[in-house]
Amino acid sequence: MAKVTFNEELCKGCELCTTVCPKKIIIMDRERINSKGYHPATIEEMDKCIGCAFCAIICPDVVIEVEK
Amino acid sequence: MAKVTFNEELCKGCELCTTVCPKKIIIMDRERINSKGYHPATIEEMDKCIGCAFCAIICPDVVIEVEK
Amino acid sequence: MAQELIISGFGGQGVMSMGQLLTYAGMLEGKNVSWLPSYGPEMRGGTAYCSVIITEEMVGSPIVNEATAVIAMNLPSMERFERTVNPGGLLIVNSSLVNKKADRTDIDVCYVPANEIADELGNTRVANMVILGAFLQKTRAVSEDSIIESLKGVLGSSKEHLIPLNREALKRGTQSVNP
Amino acid sequence: MAQELIISGFGGQGVMSMGQLLTYAGMLEGKNVSWLPSYGPEMRGGTAYCSVIITEEMVGSPIVNEATAVIAMNLPSMERFERTVNPGGLLIVNSSLVNKKADRTDIDVCYVPANEIADELGNTRVANMVILGAFLQKTRAVSEDSIIESLKGVLGSSKEHLIPLNREALKRGTQSVNP
Amino acid sequence: MAKVFEKPKALTGKPNHYCPGCTHGIVHRLVAEAIDDLGIRENTVGVAPVGCAVLAYEYFNVDMHEAAHGRAPAVATGIKRVLPDNVVFTYQGDGDLASIGTAEIVHAANRGEKLTTIFINNAIYGMTGGQMAPTSLLGQVTATSPYGRSAETEGHPIRMSEMLATIEGTAYVERVSLHDIKNILKAKKAIKKAFEVQIAGKGFAMVEILSTCPTNWGMAPAEALKWVKDNMIPYYPLGVKKEVV
Amino acid sequence: MAKVFEKPKALTGKPNHYCPGCTHGIVHRLVAEAIDDLGIRENTVGVAPVGCAVLAYEYFNVDMHEAAHGRAPAVATGIKRVLPDNVVFTYQGDGDLASIGTAEIVHAANRGEKLTTIFINNAIYGMTGGQMAPTSLLGQVTATSPYGRSAETEGHPIRMSEMLATIEGTAYVERVSLHDIKNILKAKKAIKKAFEVQIAGKGFAMVEILSTCPTNWGMAPAEALKWVKDNMIPYYPLGVKKEVV
């Protein structure tokens, strides 16, 4: 089991993490907007995460922390 | 038969012409000194000249004219 | 009355072009005008703004330090520029993105849900025209026709088809506030 | 008497080092001194010169415009500097390379066949020491010992064996002119 | 649960000012990771360029020196001569390194300065709003090549890695890309190697990183990565261009 | 009797200021002969460098422009853009071209400017009295490498022709020498070719000429030529480095 944490305030909504997740579980949260004005990335089905950290590796803003 | 003319005032006495003459007929005139203070190059046995123009080709100061 | 206003918002909200349209319209009406953008790296993703002056007098400094009106398209803009409105002046807030009320009580504050209205028109990008409509309704700074005229100049003939949508957005904006 | 002299010749004739030796000697004798070379691309193959001042007073400008003495090691030097000698001053000509007489009649002119004397000593390169000897004989600007002292400093211990030759050249120079 | 990924110590953690999806951010992290991995944080001095990374001194948690545009290799040379036992790196864009700073990078390499250079080739001037870089591709439309770069008037894109590889003093030069996870990991390796080469005193080391500028390319970040893969890599082949062993 | 050798028309005939035996003089004549041969004297603009050839404008009998040190390629670019139908050449030393002017030559080549560059590599700064050039050989003693050039502190001599050959815009680059008659004749051919390449509009053309500086090398002129042959050529191999046909 793995856990991915997003430091939402840092997210710029670039969507790169969504493109590399092998499980395609990262989505952009269209409902919320952070103080910078971006819709942050988020995970709804965390249990599907395999902790590969691809999302973190590609994130240009060090938004993501991964635990396994 | 060939003729080599030195524009003596331009000669800087570098001796390069003497090194390339296949006939080794060019010598530095130790007796004379031009207004720049150099012993000019000269030929004593002009009849040995084959007009190859090697001397003129290597002269950095365009001192030499060759006729054939 | 001379207008000295600041229009501010996120990059991409069309605040710069809104200001230019207004300035152009003022010029078409024979007034003295200037437009001055903020520039620099802070624009990157951050807040951008421009200062617009439309006046019968000569334009001295194009910088607006004391505004007759401020248009705030997002929260950081309101926070930054609310205090620059002259007493008795106007603050127009894009209430679609700003869910806070202004602190000032000595000025006229209008809340326009510009993005929502634009969405209703089928194109979020005309939110700036909506809010511009509201501004014109309040100030009569220039006529709507002059705005449309300038817009034609800006869009060029290839994009003339966008005029009706923009005119509609302007109109919805004027209707969104009391004169 | 204060000496303000110009030493001039072809590059390679040792005019610069002659001037430096003299200056160094002046310094060793506790006088105020300066040495100033000509510099620049015209040196290339052309004529080089230096100005030397040896005086009890303070040295103002190190440039010598009006010389107490001129040493001309070649013809161009004589042509250029003959006129700068003060009336009553001294012109020393290296007659080995200059086969012309000076025009000035209001100055003391000495002709020293420096290269020939140097050749006799077996080394053309000490022509400068020969002429320096002549200069010292005429002016007593500094003592011969001071010159040898400076030379030792310049040559360093590795070339100490050259001292006798140079001393001899100096001596031959002093002998070549009347005091 | 153990952390499998967290912010490296050699980053300050200050939010960066780069545009959404700009790969400058990825490179910052990779450099910081390499510094952490090698345990050289306290011994490293970084030189920030003038370019979008002008504020790099805010992000790298090491002593930093802000250079003049293009002069980072000269600044780094000055630092390294004073501190031969420190690790010194420059971080430079393609305008900085391949245009105004051409002489500086060529001669730092030629002197074999023991420096590590991180070269961000994003085929554009990001900072100043999207002008042509010497590395812009043929046909690429930029603010100063509005009709697309033409070989006739602007010349071909310059391949700095290949050029610098001809220089004796260059000990290591590799070109990498960031367009997918595999390549990001390769890039990280290359960056680490470029520091190791410096530490081993072998000479000048550079990693050229094909990077994106979504803003000035006018593309979404993911699209920009694809553009790197489809358009840049064919012209800028990846791989080690020189390695002195 | 017919003249088999006389002063070319593209030389003014003014005596040059070069030291005895300096090969700058030979190169001047070769360039002038090429101009005469091609019949382009009235259409040529030359750019003089800052270096021993700073007075080249006195010697070449064509319109001349004196550049700032190292900037001849930029000056020539400006001229060529105004006068695309003229022939423009630069004449540059190794300090000028390979040191201070590195960025200018790289980018003139990279833009594929239709220029001809005559590059005098004499492994030294002649004009300023014998300082190290980027092209000075390892071990060479100069005013600024008094203990001999060391790879460790000064780096290896730079091979500009090889470096510029990696650039797309370079249409022709050849290295020649002047150490004997055969090579002088080859050099002449190369110079002529470099003008022809420009006239044909193919791109940037350069001839690197291994040249002597008897004065600052401290050698007799003939000895200096031998030094070129024995020491320079092994490090700077002669021949065509690039030719676009």
Next chain:
Amino acid sequence: MAKVLMKGNEAIAEAAIQAGCRYFFGYPITPQNEIPAYMAKMLPKVGGSFIQAESEVSAINMVYGAAGAGGRVMTSSSSPGISLKQEGISYIAGAELPCLIVNIVRGGPGLGGIQPAQSDYFQAVKGGGHGDYRVVVLAPAGIQEMADLVIDAFDIADRYRNPVMIMGDGMLGQMMEPVEFAKKEVTISEKPWATIGNKEGKPRNIINSLFLDTQDMENHVLKLFEKYKEIEKNEVRVECYNCEDAEIIIAAYGTTARIAKNVIQKAGAQGIKVGLIRPITLWPFPTDVFKKWAEADHVKSFLTVEMSMGQMIEDVRLSIKDTKPVHFYGRTGGMVPLPGDLLKEIIKIRGEK
């Protein structure tokens, strides 16, 4: 042509093209990037040539080459980039070539900031490069004037064979105002000295600033300074505003002059009589105009207003020979004076007397 709304930077570029400028060599730098962008777009259409040079150093040397070949040529940059051009500018002045250099000044020293500043006055006016030379420096205060001065600048450059500089700042470069381009025929004078090829029978042309003989060198500089005297006689431009009965005269150019005008109106409303002398040419400086007003009894003092720590103030003091007090009010580093603060300063100065 009708009025159009344009950024200052664009107006400079358009005016240059209308003035017959066909060659532009530059390097990007904020806040002047609209100039190269405009030139890149338009020059190919009019048969000209645009190059983004590899650096500012190269750019100015391309200008040097193009000017020598007879081209109407310009470059533009901002403060750090202008510093890099100093050697080249000195060469161009020394070789007596015409060209236009635009400096859209930003805050300094060093990398500084990109906001409006006037802290390159000394560099422009006293000579940032080495040696004895002068550059004509024009300081527009509005977009229309910017356009007009660009056109004049090329003519001045050609007439005197001398580089001319336009000094603006980020505010003037970025702001939009209406501007009208008078379509006038451009006549560019012959340049018989240009290096275009030595046709048989013509004298050989050489562009050069090297003089190995010191007397030649001095003569050359003396000749340059004869020319500069002519320029000082003919080319001074200045605006006087409200000086007729002013107690205090503000000296300000460009952006600060605009602010000063606002403040002068406000001060007038309060009964304080303030005038403005606005140098349009920073060199040649309008010395005589300052002197004239300094002699007027009603003028009690001067106040120099600059976006710098005080640079032009020296020329103001030199012009009036310190016969009246010259005060200074400045903001720097990209800060633009606030009208209210300036007014306070005026009131303070008035109180002091």
Next chain:
Amino acid sequence: MAKVLMKGNEAIAEAAIQAGCRYFFGYPITPQNEIPAYMAKMLPKVGGSFIQAESEVSAINMVYGAAGAGGRVMTSSSSPGISLKQEGISYIAGAELPCLIVNIVRGGPGLGGIQPAQSDYFQAVKGGGHGDYRVVVLAPAGIQEMADLVIDAFDIADRYRNPVMIMGDGMLGQMMEPVEFAKKEVTISEKPWATIGNKEGKPRNIINSLFLDTQDMENHVLKLFEKYKEIEKNEVRVECYNCEDAEIIIAAYGTTARIAKNVIQKAGAQGIKVGLIRPITLWPFPTDVFKKWAEADHVKSFLTVEMSMGQMIEDVRLSIKDTKPVHFYGRTGGMVPLPGDLLKEIIKIRGEK
């Protein structure tokens, strides 16, 4: 140490080494080539580092880096090369780093000549680079003073974290005079701000001159100018010679001051009382000393003598607020004033009154 005979250029280099300078980055140019040559020879022996940079631009940026890393560092060049360094000098001043820059001035503009000149005064003193900043400028008039000032220069640079320039000319660089080096212990102050690695627990050091926030930028410049005020208060150096009863006071520095002294003696012999104020610091300028003498009744006028078309004269006029006439006598382009001509000028000025 005993007196030795040395060229000015060599004395500069030797003095630098004695002052603990261990890093030299430069590029050859006449007439200062003896400096790099000396450094190339000596620095390796004392554990220092010499680099012949690829250009003056690189050299000044190497200086910038080395200074940031805490090294005692210098560069030297001559006029065109100094122009190329202007961007870098502005950066170093902006980032507040100490270093020594030597300019052995030659005639200009452009390539000019290599003979002595003083025509880079404006560039050095008013700021050849962009932005609001100052460089301390020292102008020695003899070889001993050159050596002494070099040692002082490094201390001043460190004390104020500011670049210092030594201005000489070809004559001072090339001439030999006796010089003595007082063997004193060098103590180089700590540089806690240097970028030497961010050891845990210490604050992170950043060398920088960028300020995106305009108020920060202005505050930074104000802080610089506070420092400059301190320098103006503490570091002015000047020599007054024969001023006590002078009718005419010559203002001259460096080479021209030497010539002036000769002439003053000659004038004295003719009963003409001439004095000399010789600024040793060109910035900070000895304003107060000029003011003091201008207030003396016996002083009727000033005469500025420069090897330029007249640059320092502006500072002389500003210093005395034009309260007395300030005449000018200059030669330029490598010409050095002749004592006889200067004397004639003095006699002429005296006749005019």
